[in-house]
Amino acid sequence: MVNGSGCMSTLLIVDDQPANIALLSEMLHGLAEIYFVDDSTKAFNRALELQPDIILLDIEMPVMSGFEVCKLLKNDPVTTSISVIFISAHTEAEFEFNSLAYGAVDFIGRPLNRAICRLRVQNHLLLQQQAKALQQSRKHIAAEKQRLQVTLNCIGDAVIATDTDAIITFMNPIAESMTGWQQSHALGKSITEVMLLRDVESKQPSTNPIILALREQRIVAMALDCELVNRNTLLAAAVEDSAAPIFDVDGIMLGAIIVFHDVGEAKALATKMSFLANHDQLTGLPNRILLHDRLEQACRMAMMIDRKVGLILLDIDQFKYLNDSLGHQLGDELLQLLVKRLQSILEPEHTLARIGGDEFVLIFPDISQVEQISNLAQSISRISRQPFEVNGKKYNMSLSMGISLYPSDAGGAETLLRHADVALFKAKQEGRNRFCFFSDEMGQRMLQRHQREQSLREAIAADRIEVHLQPKISLADGVIIGAEALVRIRNKNGSLISPVDFIPLAEETGIIIPLGKIVLVKACQQNARWQKAGIKLPVSVNIAAAQFTDPSLLGLIEHLLQEHQLTPAMLELEVTETALISNPGQTAKTLSQFRAQGISIAIDDFGTGYSSLAYLKQFKVDVLKIDMSFVKDMLTDKNDYAIVKTIVLLGQSMQIALVAEGVETAEHEAALLELGCCYGQGYYYSKPLPANDFMQYLVAGKLPA
Numbered sequence: 001m002v003n004g005s006g007c008m009s010t011l012l013i014v015d016d017q018p019a020n021i022a023l024l025s026e027m028l029h030g031l032a033e034i035y036f037v038d039d040s041t042k043a044f045n046r047a048l049e050l051q052p053d054i055i056l057l058d059i060e061m062p063v064m065s066g067f068e069v070c071k072l073l074k075n076d077p078v079t080t081s082i083s084v085i086f087i088s089a090h091t092e093a094e095f096e097f098n099s100l101a102y103g104a105v106d107f108i109g110r111p112l113n114r115a116i117c118r119l120r121v122q123n124h125l126l127l128q129q130q131a132k133a134l135q136q137s138r139k140h141i142a143a144e145k146q147r148l149q150v151t152l153n154c155i156g157d158a159v160i161a162t163d164t165d166a167i168i169t170f171m172n173p174i175a176e177s178m179t180g181w182q183q184s185h186a187l188g189k190s191i192t193e194v195m196l197l198r199d200v201e202s203k204q205p206s207t208n209p210i211i212l213a214l215r216e217q218r219i220v221a222m223a224l225d226c227e228l229v230n231r232n233t234l235l236a237a238a239v240e241d242s243a244a245p246i247f248d249v250d251g252i253m254l255g256a257i258i259v260f261h262d263v264g265e266a267k268a269l270a271t272k273m274s275f276l277a278n279h280d281q282l283t284g285l286p287n288r289i290l291l292h293d294r295l296e297q298a299c300r301m302a303m304m305i306d307r308k309v310g311l312i313l314l315d316i317d318q319f320k321y322l323n324d325s326l327g328h329q330l331g332d333e334l335l336q337l338l339v340k341r342l343q344s345i346l347e348p349e350h351t352l353a354r355i356g357g358d359e360f361v362l363i364f365p366d367i368s369q370v371e372q373i374s375n376l377a378q379s380i381s382r383i384s385r386q387p388f389e390v391n392g393k394k395y396n397m398s399l400s401m402g403i404s405l406y407p408s409d410a411g412g413a414e415t416l417l418r419h420a421d422v423a424l425f426k427a428k429q430e431g432r433n434r435f436c437f438f439s440d441e442m443g444q445r446m447l448q449r450h451q452r453e454q455s456l457r458e459a460i461a462a463d464r465i466e467v468h469l470q471p472k473i474s475l476a477d478g479v480i481i482g483a484e485a486l487v488r489i490r491n492k493n494g495s496l497i498s499p500v501d502f503i504p505l506a507e508e509t510g511i512i513i514p515l516g517k518i519v520l521v522k523a524c525q526q527n528a529r530w531q532k533a534g535i536k537l538p539v540s541v542n543i544a545a546a547q548f549t550d551p552s553l554l555g556l557i558e559h560l561l562q563e564h565q566l567t568p569a570m571l572e573l574e575v576t577e578t579a580l581i582s583n584p585g586q587t588a589k590t591l592s593q594f595r596a597q598g599i600s601i602a603i604d605d606f607g608t609g610y611s612s613l614a615y616l617k618q619f620k621v622d623v624l625k626i627d628m629s630f631v632k633d634m635l636t637d638k639n640d641y642a643i644v645k646t647i648v649l650l651g652q653s654m655q656i657a658l659v660a661e662g663v664e665t666a667e668h669e670a671a672l673l674e675l676g677c678c679y680g681q682g683y684y685y686s687k688p689l690p691a692n693d694f695m696q697y698l699v700a701g702k703l704p705a
């Protein structure tokens with residue numbers, strides 16, 4: 001028979017009678033390896049040495065009885081588990097009882113029955129084998145358990161085990177520190193009490209995956225965006241985990257295990273890594289990779305909403321020279337200063353990226369007018385030309401820029417960049433410190449615009465602004481009831497430039513604010529002049545939308561009236577409907593402020609904008625000026641006639657005075673009179689006249705009594 005460790009079982013016969021030994025050996029032949037000893041005093045040592053599975057022990061032996069030997073065997077840990085079977089001629093029950101009381105497993109009486117003896121020994125050998133196997137696997141399990149314990153204690157993940165009711169049966173040190181619970185306190189408690197999970201966003205408790213794993217008997221991963229609140233610190237850590245049920249060999253669920261770890265740090269690291277991968281180290285700006293991404297996104301967006309994307313490729317002029325002569329550290333500092341300065345004028349939707357040592361790219365998404373990008377390029381030029389200061393020393397830098405536009409210059413991000421590069425090359429060739437457009441036509445347009453803006457500023461600076469005056473006439477009797485101030489620029493060569501050619505540009509560039517002030521000043525000066533000549537006549541001044549929302553306008557007007565000793569009735573402001581509607585709340589307030597002062601308000605070009613009754617009620621005005629486009633054709637076009645008629649009715653019903661613009665003929669005058677329009681303005685009476693000519697016109701004309 002083979003024992004638990006794979007060897008042949010061993011059997012030791014202890015008997016003082018060699019004949020008995022021979023008989024037993026013969027009977028048990030083949031069951032085990034058989035050893036014997038005939039001296040009972042040597043039996044114990046032999047057993048120690050052999051460690052047999054079974055000892056067949058004769059009870060009646062000289063010097064040392066079988067009972068005594070058994071006692072020795074049972075008292076020694078090495079031999080205690082050896083099965084002892086007593087053999088004796090005494091078969092009384094008491095004897096047998098004593099034998100078993102000594103720790104023997106069996107008792108065989110003499111004379112020996114071969115079959116019974118063999119069977120008994122065989123059974124005990126089997127039992128012994130099983131006991132050994134059991135002991136072996138116990139050792140195995142103990143070792144396994146030990147190894148598991150060590151593993152669980154030193155892995156970086158937190159582990160918690162529960163029974164089928166989600167009651168904690170084990171937790172490792174990481175789980176202890178993450179939950180803030182000691183294992184000794186947590187044992188016997190529910191997982192939901194120990195593991196406080198909640199949603200990162202809503203802070204609402206989340207179901208513990210172990211509950212689901214137990215309920216559904218499957219592996220469950222934790223919902224994303226889960227955080228674990230530490231019982232002691234009350235701090236929450238983002239965690240990631242999964243729970244799994246545990247089954248025994250028969251498939252019966254024993255409990256579940258949850259393994260989790262802190263992903264907060266991992267997330268922070270991942271974020272940092274991705275930032276590093278997408279940004280330039282020196283300036284923190286997006287790098288080429290992120291630039292591409294943003295550019296493509298901007299193009300896609302622009303295509304969807306039918307807008308343009310502008311791309312400016314910037315290059316610092318002679319930066320290599322600066323860098324080489326002053327040292328790279330200083331070069332780096334200059335780059336950082338430049339970036340800061342650029343960022344100070346950029347809007348959040350712009351992307352500034354660094355794509356090379358001294359090369360930057362700026363994405364201007366969502367462009368509706370090309371002027372927006374040339375204005376930005378101009379601002380960049382201006383601010384980069386101011387000296388940069390490092391360690392108390394001043395350094396000068398200038399930039400060359402190439403501009404390309406999506407979709408007019410290129411169909412995609414890649415070509416857009418290449419074309420900006422072509423434009424940059426042009427800018428450098430033309431002498432650096434400037435910007436060029438990829439498209440020649442665009443470049444030309446922007447150049448002209450730039451020149452016009454320049455000359456407008458020059459005209460203001462050189463005081464070449466004039467105000468011409470056009471009378472307003474009472475249609476019924478030809479009396480001059482007022483005059484409109486209309487701006488002109490006197491060219492260097494003496495010719496006049498029409499406001500149609502520069503007012504839109506002035507409005508786009510904000511030059512309208514200083515220009516509008518000049519017109520107001522000159523209009524008031526003229527009025528004061530008339531007054532000195534004894535003529536009291538109100539002057540109307542056109543006010544652009546930007547001026548109207550300028551909070552300093554009212555103050556300026558008050559000051560001018562005072563300076564020239566004019567009553568507020570001597571001034572009227574002409575505002576377009578569009579200007580009024582652009583900021584209704586503010587407009588209503590401003591209008592009432594002016595009217596409270598006694599300054600009257602006229603709506604210019606009435607009929608071309610919203611012309612709604614509702615807003616006429618909301619904005620109280622004094623005069624409606626019927627747009628000249630309706631007046632011009634009112635005699636030939638029924639629609640225009642109807643419009644003029646309606647506006648007149650509207651004015652009359654709301655007690656608003658009506659002035660028809662563009663009265664060019666006597667027929668116009670007659671038709672307007674017939675409709676009930678009282679006042680008119682137009683070439684039929686006079687073109688706008690220079691101040692002196694207008695003075696003469698007044699002196700010769702019919703004035704109010």
Ligand code: C2E
Nearest residue numbers: 486487498499500519542543544662663664681682683688
């Ligand atoms: P507006 O305010 O509607 O001015 C009337 C324009 O019509 C003037 O042109 C005037 O010369 C012209 N006009 C007058 N009578 C007739 C006529 O019978 N037939 C024709 N065909 N035209 C006539 P102007 O002076 O060239 O001004 C054009 C526009 O420029 C003005 O239109 C006004 O919107 C703007 N503007 C002029 N001066 C100023 C100003 O000081 N500030 C602002 N913001 N805009 C101004």
Ligand code: CA
Nearest residue numbers: 484542574604
């Ligand atoms: Ca006007």
Ligand code: CA
Nearest residue numbers: 604605625661
């Ligand atoms: Ca007008």
